[in-house]
Amino acid sequence: MSMTWDMNDLDQGPLPLWFQIADRLRAAIERGEFRPGDALPSEARLNERFGVSRTTARASLDRLEQEGLISRRSGKGSIVLTSRVEQPLNLLSSFSEDMLRRGLQPSYVTRSADYALPTAEVAEALGIDRKTRAFRIDRLLKADGWPIGMSESWISPAVLNSHTPSSRDLDVVSLYTWLERNHGARIAGGQELIEAATATRKLAESLDIAVGAPLLVARRRSHAADGAPIEYAVMHYRADRYRFRVDLVRQ
The missing domain is CATH 3.40.1410.10 (Chorismate lyase-like)
Known part of the structure; x- marks a missing residue:
C-alpha cells in the first residue's frame, strides 16, 4: 500500500519529525489503510518520502513497536499487528x-x-x-x-x-x-x-x-x-x- 503524505505534511515546529511520522502512520493504521499482517514502509522508504534521516525514520517505527502496533523482525520488516x-x-x-x-x-x-x-x-x-x-x-x-x-x-x-x-x-x-x-x-x-x-x-x-x-x-x-x-x-x-x-x- 502506498503512502499519500509528503514532506509538506510535517510541521517544522517544536514537534520532532519522528513523532510526526509515527503519528501519521498510527492514524493510517487506525483508519484501516494498513491492516493486520500488512508491512509498513521501510526506513529507506520513509527516508525517501519525508526527506528525513534513517535515524529519524527508525525512531518513528520504534515508537509504534513500543505501542504494540507493529512487530519488527530482521528480514520481515515492520508488520501491523492485530489489536491487543x-x-x-x-x-x-x-x-x-x-x-x-x-x-x-x-x-x-x-x-x-x-x-x-x-x-x-x-x-x-x-x-x-x-x-x-x-x-x-x-x-x-x-x-x-x-x-x-x-x-x-x-x-x-x-x-x-x-x-x-x-x-x-x-x-x-x-x-x-x-x-x-x-x-x-x-x-x-x-x-x-x-x-x-x-x-x-x-x-x-x-x-x-x-x-x-x-x-x-x-x-x-x-x-x-x-x-x-x-x-x-x-x-x-x-x-x-x-x-x-x-x-x-x-x-
Missing part, C-alpha cells in the same frame, strides 16, 4: 473461549504432552508429592495466526487416568473442553497471580519477539466445584499483544 487482546481478571475462561468471545480465531501448536515430575511449585498447587508424576502440556497459543503466548499446563493425577490427550487433540480443542468431555472434570473457579517478566531466548524464539522483550506471566490454579485442584498453568503472554483488565468497586 484484553482479558478481564474476574472471568475464568480457556484461551479458546476468550479469543472466540473477541471475534479472534484461536489455534494451538502443542510442543509436548506427557507425564513428568512436577516442580515444588506445581506439586504444592496440585496437592501432590514431588515424586508423583503429573501430565504436562506445553503449547504455543495463537490468535488469528499470530503467536500470543506460551502455556505450560499441569493436570492433577486425580483427574486423568490412562486416557490422556494426544498432541493432535490439543491442537484442535480447548484443554478445558477436552477435560470436561472425556473426564467430566469441569473447572468452576480458580486463583491467578500476574507478574511482569522478560523473554528468555527460548520464549523469544517461540513468540517471535526479541530476547528481553516484556512479558506478562499468569500463574493459575483451577479447581472443581468442590475445590479439588484440576490444573496448574503458567502462561507467558506477549505484553504488546495481551493485557489484563480489573473492574473495581469502591466499598
